[in-house]
Amino acid sequence: MKKILLFFLIVFGISSLVAQTTSNTMLVRSTTSNVGSSEKVTVNNKTYRIQQSVGQGSIIGLASNGKYTLRQGFIQPNVLSKITDKNIPITLQINTYPNPFTEGITVSFTDNVTTDINIVLYDVLGRLLYSKKHSPKQSVHINLEHLAIGNYLLKVQTNQQQIIKNILKK
Numbered sequence: 001m002k003k004i005l006l007f008f009l010i011v012f013g014i015s016s017l018v019a020q021t022t023s024n025t026m027l028v029r030s031t032t033s034n035v036g037s038s039e040k041v042t043v044n045n046k047t048y049r050i051q052q053s054v055g056q057g058s059i060i061g062l063a064s065n066g067k068y069t070l071r072q073g074f075i076q077p078n079v080l081s082k083i084t085d086k087n088i089p090i091t092l093q094i095n096t097y098p099n100p101f102t103e104g105i106t107v108s109f110t111d112n113v114t115t116d117i118n119i120v121l122y123d124v125l126g127r128l129l130y131s132k133k134h135s136p137k138q139s140v141h142i143n144l145e146h147l148a149i150g151n152y153l154l155k156v157q158t159n160q161q162q163i164i165k166n167i168l169k170k
Contacts, residue, residue: 089161119134130142
């Protein structure tokens with residue numbers, strides 16, 4: 001147990017030192033105090049955005065080896081800005097059940113559906129996992145048993161409206 005704890009302390013200690021170096025290409029975000037703010041800083045003709053998170057006085061960093069991504073800190077990417085269609089209002093009313101789910105989820109609509117239904121599923125990093133167009137109907141069942149346990153973002157579009165909901169697989 002002591003070896004595992006020592007390993008994590010060393011890994012996070014080294015990553016803290018590396019993430020604070022401005023020449024590090026892996027540096028995505030950094031926080032330097034307990035105040036929430038954001039500022040652009042230019043060093044050696046390179047521009048960095050420094051973000052601070054309320055209540056967190058440590059660094060925020062990102063490391064990736066192509067297959068896995070390790071993100072440290074409170075500040076997370078705004079995935080919703082990537083998946084929301086800015087030309088379509090977020091006014092669609094739906095019910096999703098069961099949530100949390102184990103095998104699949106049903107999307108039912110409160111308004112009469114008159115156009116095709118586009119259902120898209122993303123993971124919390126914004127990666128597309130599922131996309132399918134359905135004919136107009138009042139409810140759609142989606143089989144998601146192949147997904148790992150975790151949080152997902154469900155985007156549904158129909159009748160020139162959209163909604164994005166958090167769903168959880170347990």
